[in-house]
Amino acid sequence: MLQRQTILSVSTSDTGFVDITRHLARFVADSGVKTGLLTALLRHTSAGLVIQENADPDVLADLADRLEAMAPRDPSLYRHRSEGSDDMPAHVRAMLTNVQLSIPVMKGRLALGKWQAVYVAEHRARGSDRQVALHLTGE
Amino acid sequence: MLQRQTILSVSTSDTGFVDITRHLARFVADSGVKTGLLTALLRHTSAGLVIQENADPDVLADLADRLEAMAPRDPSLYRHRSEGSDDMPAHVRAMLTNVQLSIPVMKGRLALGKWQAVYVAEHRARGSDRQVALHLTGE
């Protein structure tokens, strides 16, 4: 059993979803691990990690709409306003989408379904540099 | 340290929760692992994996109601309608419930609490065949 770790840097441009699947797949391929487990942790509290559909971009736009409906950018709803009107809703959305996930590696590949991709969900209004800690164990 | 993997097939009949705890427990028991970690990944984007109460079926019905409230089957809310009026709400519910989880194995058993079960949450209106990738590591 070996372990591999790295920090992946992901640039976001504004609210929305950035597909990082290929970066995760490359990390697994470079390790030589055939059977194992990949874990990713987004090291922030105003963005998330989401496994969602990789086909129709409308799905991602609809997901963003629903996050806005569940955690609106309406300052009257929140005490915490010091970092901008998009900050506290971003924390709520990070709670709903979570910031970490684990994916089995089978036959050298992520065991994702055909329609699944892994996204960094940027919940702030502006883009940012986001770090994702990756841990791979296997053989 | 050994690793065991399999793909579990789960048939759902319609929107709701299918208890897969016994299948996970059997996979652990068959492996002989006493101390370890089980990870499950649902390989779909319109269903989820949920750890919830195993006692009163009303709890599951209420959870389904709240998912409907948070992600209604109302086509006017969504761009993505090509796969039916239940599809996009199912993606939103999958985001809220997540599609993967990890459970420690202690003394040969899943370390779930007394009232916890693991469910596949079918978010589509019709049933389907759902795949759950399982990864177990331990000794």
Place this chain on the structure above:
Amino acid sequence: MLQRQTILSVSTSDTGFVDITRHLARFVADSGVKTGLLTALLRHTSAGLVIQENADPDVLADLADRLEAMAPRDPSLYRHRSEGSDDMPAHVRAMLTNVQLSIPVMKGRLALGKWQAVYVAEHRARGSDRQVALHLTGE
């Protein structure tokens, strides 16, 4: 590769967030593991585990407000009322916040971001004794 496990007991006093980061960090430090993976499972269905901001307490108060908005303590919304008006909303909140998470360990420390802490989110109105199963693997 070694494995370490324990059950962490956490006392909550009422609805809200209890920071358990230092307990997780001590468990990792005591193990001597430098490179590995920590997994935590809350063994209950009416509380959750959340990674969120560790700085402004207003963030936690706002998160609690939004959970109340998404899963209100309004008995007219639920079938399951036998355990009190705060019980079924707590199950819904547990579904939204989840009950398990995994965090890579890098250079002997949890790979959390600077602003991240790990909280037990008590979703019931009264406090309780909550158990968190911890699993650490690494070397």
